[in-house]
Amino acid sequence: MQQPIAILDSGVGGLTVVKEVLRQLPREKVIYFGDTARAPYGPRTPEEVRQFTREVVDYLVQYDPKMIVIACNTATAVSLLDIRARVDIPVVGVINPGARAAIGRTKTGCVGVIGTEGTIKSRAYEDALRLLSPHVQVVSEACPQFVPLVEKGxxxxxxxxxxxxxxxxxxxxxxxDCLILGCTHYPYLSETISEVMGEEVNLINSAEETAREVSAILQDQQKLAKSEHIPVHHFFCSGDPKMFKFIAQQWLGEQIELTPVIWQVPNIS
Known part of the structure; x- marks a missing residue:
């Protein structure tokens, strides 16, 4: 039995991170939890987001994961340090990897950030970007209507x-010249976002960078999966299982057609 990587999100957005983890680390077993019954997290208070994130993490730790990935920008912004203090395994968020990618690619020194109300209000991306490059110009915009579109497919x-x-x-x-998709739901809308912003603007999807960070940490700790057996992934959602499964299968495509998947709707409250 290999220890899984636990990945959580407010809904289907974190599947963008799952897709990259499965592509970059095909031997790894993934346990995913989408809190679709309580999505979106963006408009909620920081206290609510922290409580929901704790409940999901408490549920996932029963599977003895070797790492937790908070694949939700809102939860990363307000809960990352809290969760790191509660567990004794690595906890990775999606904000710092996205910020690093943007600073590495911008030529104008002007970076756009779009995200949920909670993420934008937290100024987490702005702080992360300025920590890396103090003179960077950051233009942020909350887009609360995007997540409901994605959750409906x-x-x-x-x-x-x-x-x-x-x-x-x-x-x-x-x-x-770089626009950070500061919510893991937003890559589902990347074609439309690119149409509106123009092809000269690079869209920064933190999923790829987050998966790289996951790989680097596991390699450093010598915890990369070595088994030749095909992993069995678990996907949980707290809301409508039909829509969740439809979007997951549509988004992940061949990534989950190649491996066995268990779909479940748990009770976490």
Missing amino acids: NFRSVETYEVVRSAIEHMRSYPI
């Missing part, structure tokens, strides 16, 4: 385009 439509255009088109007036 509405990735590409006239409605989606209009919602995205209305929310972020004004950001084109700044010399932004």
Whole structure:
């Protein structure tokens, strides 16, 4: 039995991180929890987000994970230090990896950040970016309508385009050349976001960088899976299992067709 990597999110957004972990680390077993019944976390108070994150983590630790990945920007912003203090295994968030990627790629020194209300209010990305590059110009925008679109599976439509255009088109007036998708739900809308912002703007998806960080930490601790056996992944959601499974299968595609998957709806409260 190999120890799994536990990945959690407020909903389906964290599946963007799962996809990268499965691609980069195909031998690793993944336990994923999407708290779809209480999504989105963005409009909730920091106290609520901390409580929900604790409940999900408390549920996941029964599977004896070797690492926890908080694949939710809002939860990372307000709960990362709290969860690190509660468990004795590595806990990785998605904000610092995304910030590092943006600083490494910007040429104009102007970076855009879009995220939930909670993430933008926390200024977590702004702080992370300025820690890496004190003179970087940061333009932030909360996009509360994006997560509900994704949770409904509405990735590409006239409605989606209009919602995205209305929310972020004004950001084109700044010399932004990198736009951080500061919510793991947003890569589902990346085609539409790119249409609105223009192809000259690089979209920074922190999922790829987060998976690299996961790999580096596990390698450093000599905890990378060595088994040749095909891992059995577990996917949990607290809300509608049909929509969750539909979006997961659509997004992950071949990544989960190649391995056995157990789908469950647990009771965490």
